[in-house]
Amino acid sequence: EDTAASGAPAVEPGKVLIVYLSRTSNTKAVAGIIQRTVGGKVVALELEKPYPANYQATVQQVSDENEKGYLPPLRTSVENIRQYDVIFVGFPTWGMQLPPPLKSFLKQYDLSGKTIVPFSTHAGYGVGSGFETVKAMAPRSTVLEGFSTKGGVERDGVLFVMAGNKEKQVQNEVQAWLKRIKLLSSK
Numbered sequence: 001e002d003t004a005a006s007g008a009p010a011v012e013p014g015k016v017l018i019v020y021l022s023r024t025s026n027t028k029a030v031a032g033i034i035q036r037t038v039g040g041k042v043v044a045l046e047l048e049k050p051y052p053a054n055y056q057a058t059v060q061q062v063s064d065e066n067e068k069g070y071l072p073p074l075r076t077s078v079e080n081i082r083q084y085d086v087i088f089v090g091f092p093t094w095g096m097q098l099p100p101p102l103k104s105f106l107k108q109y110d111l112s113g114k115t116i117v118p119f120s121t122h123a124g125y126g127v128g129s130g131f132e133t134v135k136a137m138a139p140r141s142t143v144l145e146g147f148s149t150k151g152g153v154e155r156d157g158v159l160f161v162m163a164g165n166k167e168k169q170v171q172n173e174v175q176a177w178l179k180r181i182k183l184l185s186s187k
């Protein structure tokens with residue numbers, strides 16, 4: 001059943017922030033689907049020093065950063081984060097973990113009292129510890145059930161996949177998820 005037309009946002013769009021990290025635009029596409037469904041401001045997380053274009057070099061750098069607990073400085077700054085009540089945080093699964101830039105974001109901003117909604121894309125291995133780390137790093141926030149879907153497989157040269165039937169499928173899954181966590185009214 002196509003549910004694309006049903007439901008209305010159950011939260012004021014002006015109070016919704018959608019922050020995401022994306023290298024090959026799959027997570028960005030999910031952020032866009034969420035934005036078109038509940039509204040809100042979309043912000044891409046960018047680094048002062050971007051990761052290499054080369055995939056293997058990035059895998060290695062991320063692995064080193066995870067090992068050292070290094071938090072890469074963000075170029076992005078979110079203006080007036082206090083105005084937001086609901087903060088979506090989206091990311092690709094990297095090394096079965098939360099990517100370092102998301103750790104930088106969660107460390108840098110005071111999100112106490114806010115509702116955090118994580119989402120991720122992955123290459124088929126799932127979210128790993130990503131959602132758990134969001135919870136651990138935001139102990140004074142309410143972290144809702146996350147959403148995760150298969151995105152690209154950069155290792156095999158499969159980059160952006162959120163088009164056509166896959167995009168429609170993800171739209172429907174996102175709708176169902178947002179209803180489940182009561183950010184979209186079900187009718």
Ligand SMILES: Cc1cc2nc3c(=O)[nH]c(=O)nc-3n(C[C@H](O)[C@H](O)[C@H](O)COP(=O)(O)O)c2cc1C
Nearest residue numbers: 022023024025026027092093095096123125151152
């Ligand atoms: C550095 C790096 C590490 C990755 N590690 C994993 C992983 O551990 N498990 C997995 O399923 N996918 C992994 N992937 C694949 C991405 O999660 C997947 O392609 C995702 O859809 C990319 O999202 P994006 O297009 O928003 O960047 C990795 C990708 C990169 C670049």
